[in-house]
Amino acid sequence: MTDETKKEEFWRWTEANWKNPDMKLEDLKIITAGIDVGSVSSQAVIVGDGQIFAYGNMRTGSDSPESARNALNYALKDTGLHEDRIDYCIGTGYGRVNVPMADRSITEIACHARGANFIYGPEVRTVLDVGGQDCKAIRCDGRGKVTNFLMNDKCAAGTGRGMEVFADLLSVPITEVGDRSFDIKEEPAPVSSTCVVYAKTEATGLLRSGWEVNEVLAAYCSAMAERIYSLIERIGVQEKFAITGGMAKNKGVINRLMKIMGLEAMKTQWDTQIAGAAGAALFAHTLVERGKGRK
Amino acid sequence: MKANYGYKDGSGDFFISIDTDKCTGCGLCVEACPNGVMTVGEDENDPFSEDEVASVDETERKKIKYTCAPCKGEGKTEPCIKACEPGAINHSW
Amino acid sequence: MIVAGIDCGAKNTKTVIMNDKKLLGKGMALTGFDQDKAVEKSLADALDEAGLKIDDIEAIGSTGAGMEDIKDAKVKVNEIKAMAKAANFFFPNARTVTDVGAEMGRAAKINEEGKVEDFAINEKCAAGAGAFIEAMARALEVDLEEMGPMANTSEMAIPMNAQCAIFAESEVVGLIHAKTKKKDISKAIHDAMASRIVSMIRKIGVNKDIVMIGGVGLNPGFVESMRRELDLEKIFIPEDPAYSSAIGAALLTLEEA
Ligand code: SF4
Ligand code: SF4
Numbered sequence: 001m002t003d004e005t006k007k008e009e010f011w012r013w014t015e016a017n018w019k020n021p022d023m024k025l026e027d028l029k030i031i032t033a034g035i036d037v038g039s040v041s042s043q044a045v046i047v048g049d050g051q052i053f054a055y056g057n058m059r060t061g062s063d064s065p066e067s068a069r070n071a072l073n074y075a076l077k078d079t080g081l082h083e084d085r086i087d088y089c090i091g092t093g094y095g096r097v098n099v100p101m102a103d104r105s106i107t108e109i110a111c112h113a114r115g116a117n118f119i120y121g122p123e124v125r126t127v128l129d130v131g132g133q134d135c136k137a138i139r140c141d142g143r144g145k146v147t148n149f150l151m152n153d154k155c156a157a158g159t160g161r162g163m164e165v166f167a168d169l170l171s172v173p174i175t176e177v178g179d180r181s182f183d184i185k186e187e188p189a190p191v192s193s194t195c196v197v198y199a200k201t202e203a204t205g206l207l208r209s210g211w212e213v214n215e216v217l218a219a220y221c222s223a224m225a226e227r228i229y230s231l232i233e234r235i236g237v238q239e240k241f242a243i244t245g246g247m248a249k250n251k252g253v254i255n256r257l258m259k260i261m262g263l264e265a266m267k268t269q270w271d272t273q274i275a276g277a278a279g280a281a282l283f284a285h286t287l288v289e290r291g292k293g294r295k
Numbered sequence: 296m297k298a299n300y301g302y303k304d305g306s307g308d309f310f311i312s313i314d315t316d317k318c319t320g321c322g323l324c325v326e327a328c329p330n331g332v333m334t335v336g337e338d339e340n341d342p343f344s345e346d347e348v349a350s351v352d353e354t355e356r357k358k359i360k361y362t363c364a365p366c367k368g369e370g371k372t373e374p375c376i377k378a379c380e381p382g383a384i385n386h387s388w
Numbered sequence: 389m390i391v392a393g394i395d396c397g398a399k400n401t402k403t404v405i406m407n408d409k410k411l412l413g414k415g416m417a418l419t420g421f422d423q424d425k426a427v428e429k430s431l432a433d434a435l436d437e438a439g440l441k442i443d444d445i446e447a448i449g450s451t452g453a454g455m456e457d458i459k460d461a462k463v464k465v466n467e468i469k470a471m472a473k474a475a476n477f478f479f480p481n482a483r484t485v486t487d488v489g490a491e492m493g494r495a496a497k498i499n500e501e502g503k504v505e506d507f508a509i510n511e512k513c514a515a516g517a518g519a520f521i522e523a524m525a526r527a528l529e530v531d532l533e534e535m536g537p538m539a540n541t542s543e544m545a546i547p548m549n550a551q552c553a554i555f556a557e558s559e560v561v562g563l564i565h566a567k568t569k570k571k572d573i574s575k576a577i578h579d580a581m582a583s584r585i586v587s588m589i590r591k592i593g594v595n596k597d598i599v600m601i602g603g604v605g606l607n608p609g610f611v612e613s614m615r616r617e618l619d620l621e622k623i624f625i626p627e628d629p630a631y632s633s634a635i636g637a638a639l640l641t642l643e644e645a
Contacts, residue, residue, distance in 0.1 A: 305514070358551055362587065
């Protein structure tokens, strides 16, 4: 594996598809689909009568329509379900307007909240999603309806990209950042520049003045945790709290973030990356139920 | 819903927040804004709502610090905020 | 009276020696990670050029990000004031001045005496500072000095979407892969940067002659993008724009000492 693919590998979940062994296709009345085309990975979730029937999760290719198609085919694979049988399909994610088989599109904010409500259960009130290129903070009610949100996709600080730039600068594989950032004698002060460009300059200075690589990593992880915290703070944290997206796997940042917040993040047996697509499929289900579907 | 459009970068927080429960979708802010920042349409983040609400135009979301700068001079109040009768619009900076 | 003005910028430290309003010598050194050394070197070069010794200097004025660290400075000059003073010195008709340095962008409205009436600052985000063009030059694999002249040979107007220096790097790489000509990308980079700086200037109002100081004034591509964006015939730039703030600091030191 080249370094580039390893890096991408880290920010997305491994490609996978899954079919619910407890559900039989013949029994299903309403079948809907949600397709989330993200910048790095794309997911398709099939919902049967309001439960997740199958899903597929794969790398986003160079064009959105094709990525949507691939994700859907992957979800349908070996399920015996034919695409024509799907009653309603909703596209979401940054490429949502380019999902050819979708009947309509819904923002990732709305879908993420709805999906988190399903994946984590109705107690979840705050969802943080830090991906490769953005950071979303969403508050929702017990039905998964958004009550407050913000999304930061302008600035690389506080996103996976910022972390990648640092890992590159320090020649540390991105997968080792978490562990190595705790392999230090004493927790250093966070890197003070927010801007990734200036933080790089600052880090170079720290190395010159004799800091160990792991210390600089630790200083950046905690700067990142503080940064992400300041974003969630704007919408106000309410328990229970869940973290999704690639950054959830970087414990160097997440453990420090949970410490600042004084909260533990919720756990789930689901692949949290399908949250957006699941939300889209569940919205589709509700639409069909309410008679607002295709037919 | 409190919808926060904008961003936080190294230089600060720049969010236009719209309280969709207060917003009536009247469009006065759209008329008031000299730079086409505000728009009114269906609530993108609440798919089951039939009401139209204000939001920040997608193309402006990453640059409101700059686009809104002329409105932010001393002693001037932002036209969008002034135009909004129910007081649904807030700026973070 | 002989004074020195030292401008400790994020990238370069600039020193000028002046005898009243006459410029005698100037020196520049990379700030790097050792501010003291940079001050010492730029001062030595400036003295050399002026043919003077350190004891000839009657007062030192400092400005810029690192101004607090200059122990011998008698007068510490606020950066905006230094910029305003310099603009007024070179172009007495100027009412708007902008300074784009490696790590900041600034603009001020000034009166006929060179006093600041209103100002706007952009710092801590590389997207609105010279560092943006530097980072893009690296992504484009073009020497920084060549960026501007290259941009001015392009006739295309390609919009850049990224508003962050880091994301813009990927956008530039994407454009290279899409076989976009380097000169066109370079122009897009300068236009994007200029549009941010111009928005900042608009905040304080564009009135009468606009003066641009700071090292980025040496970049013809950026100056041209600024001119287009502002829809002006000309932007006034002093000779050796990089030294302007140091000159402003020296002039204010003359007044205060
Ligand atoms: S602060 Fe730095 S990382 Fe953030 S938007 Fe500006 S240039 Fe990008
Ligand atoms: S501050 Fe001015 S430019 Fe910004 S949204 Fe309001 S009216 Fe429009």
